[in-house]
Amino acid sequence: MPIATVNPTSGETLKTFDAFGAEEIERRVAAAADRFRHYRTTGFDERARLLNRAADLLEQDAPDIARTMTTEMGKPVAAARAEALKCVKAMRWYAQRAEDLLADEHPAEADVTDSGAAHARVHYRPLGVVLAVMPWNFPLWQVVRFAAPALMAGNVGLLKHASNVPQTALYLEDLFRRAGYPEGCFQTLLVGSGAIESVLRDPRVAAATLTGSEPAGRSVASIASDEVKKTVLELGGSDPYVVMPSADIERAARTAVTARVQNNGQSCIAAKRFIVHEDVYDTFAERFTAGMRDLTVGDPLDESTDVGPLSSEQGRADLEALVDDALERGATALCGGARPKEYERGWFYEPTVLAGVTDAMRIHREEAFGPVATLYRVGGPDEAVSLANDTPFGLSSNVWTRDEEDVRRFVRDLEAGGVYFNGMTASHPALPFGGVKRSGYGRELSGHGIKEFCNVTTVWHGPEPDSRTS
Known part of the structure; x- marks a missing residue:
């Protein structure tokens, strides 16, 4: 894939970049390793x-970098x-709390x-140079x-x-440089996946973090495992x-629309499978579908737009294939199910609700990365839990109920890294994510996230020799 800014609203290539060669990659890795030896000794x-x-700089830059992200x-x-302001919040959160989060721990005296x-x-000591392989969907936040936690722990970063989103990537390197970070603390590598x-x-790289597809994760995990x-x-x-x-069905349906189409539906933690008890299914389906149908699809630089284009032509083709397969196998599109007719250019897709989905359809097993929701009718909590867990993934989950027995049941039985009641999943610096x-392992954010790339060091002091026996 070329390194380029291609506007998904028009399909126009706006700017291309040459990938770094071996000499430039070596220079940057060496700079990171050299900087770590010094940066690790700085105080909190x-x-x-x-x-x-x-x-502070990102807060000032937010309007401009927002337009860059939208264009890319x-x-x-x-x-x-x-998104930019959420990053500001996380930076300040870690700046304020990192020292306490990484304070020495003292076992019980006994x-x-x-x-x-x-x-x-x-x-807690920093590990060293951390390679971050990051996706395009939240190009700042990811x-x-x-x-933020890696730098506060004393590590240095290399971003692939x-x-x-090359312009956003270069902006991030420049942001940390303008903030006064010494050379080598945070660098962008303009390289393809093959690098x-x-x-x-490289033995100078201590660890890696990746947010992305399952195949990409398997590849990075395999290489890292081989290198321990x-x-x-x-x-x-x-x-x-x-x-x-x-x-509360009204709130649940209204929130469901946002939960599904946030970021044009291109979010790992977006709600995708809507599992509704038969007693309230018809009411929820009607209100949810109406909300999806009423969304404004259009130019993402227009402040009134709810849903912009998908990020790439291939992304739209992949989503279309899932929807078409479901429709061919008997699913019903309550709304959407096609490209908007008014957009001949760009990679737009209509907000879509599919009912009658079965396990014979690809969309039942595969992640739909776009504004497409699947609706399921269930008879009770047992069936809801079984269906919710009937996926290879387990990132997060959402449950709407005011019944305490339901709460206990879903916390106990849902196979996910988070259970959000009466609201939608959202990441926050104070909560582990x-x-x-197959949604991965390890945690980002909170105290758990900052400790992921630390050497958890036991410091043991023997008793002083007894002078009477020395």
């Missing part, structure tokens, strides 16, 4: 000063601004004594939620961003959105 106050400065990958510009120590503690293996195998290097993977999702009889099954 200095790291916080730098990260807060980056947050098609998200509505209002959502792009919100356990220390039992170990034979005079005193002992657990200390990077910052790795970079998606090839269709990842050699960088990851730590990885964190956040892969695909096919999140269930369960609606039980006690739910990640999945199970």
Whole structure:
């Protein structure tokens, strides 16, 4: 895939970039390794000063970088601004809290004594150069939620961003440079996917984090495993959105629309499978479908647009194939199911609701990355749990209920990294984020995320020699 900005609204190639050659890659890896030896010794106050400065600059830049993101990958510009400001929030959150999150831990005195120590503690040290392989769908947020905790922990970063958001990738490197970070702390690698293996195998690179597709995750995990290097993977999702009889159906249906079409439906944590109890199915389906049908599809730089184009022509083709397969096998499109007729250019697709989906259809198993929802009717909580878990993914989940027994049941039995009740899944710096099954492993954000790329070090001190026996 060429490294280029291709406007998904028009299909026009706006700017292309040459991939870095071996000499430039080596220069950047060497700079990162050299910088780590010094940066790791800086104090939390200095790291916080730098990260807060980056947050201030990003806040000022938000309108401009939002337009760049929208031009590169098609998200509505209002959502792009919100993404930039969410990054500002996360930067400031880690700048304020990292020292406490990584404070030494002290085992119980009885356990220390039992170990034979005079005193002992657990200390967190940075690992080193971390390679981040990041996707295009949240081109700022996905990077910052790795970079902010990694830099505050004393690591340095190398970013291999998606090839269709090169200007956003270069902006991030420039942002940290303008904030005053020393050369080598955070660098962008303008390279294709074929260059990842050699960088990851380089002994100067300590670990890797990847957000992206399952095949990409398998590849990075395999290489890292061969090199015995730590990885964190956040892969695909096919999140269930369960609606039980006690739910506030009006709110559930209204929120469901946003949960499905956020980021033009191109989000791993977007609700995708809507599992509705038969007692409220008809009411929910009617209101949800009406909400999806009423969305404004159009130019993502227009402030009134709800849903812009998909990020690429191939992405739209993949989504169309899933919908067409479902329709051919008996599903019904309650709305949508095709390209908007008014858009001959660009990679638009109508907000779509499919009913009558069965396990014979590809969309039942595969992630639909676009504004397409699947509706299921179930008879009770047992069937809802079984259907919700009937997927290879386990990123997050949403449940609408006011019944405490339902709450206990779904927390216990849903196979997912998160269970969100009476609301939609959203990432927040204070809450751990990640999945199970083929959605990956490890966690981002919160104290769990900052510790992922730390050396958890046991510091043990033996008792002083008894002077009477020495």
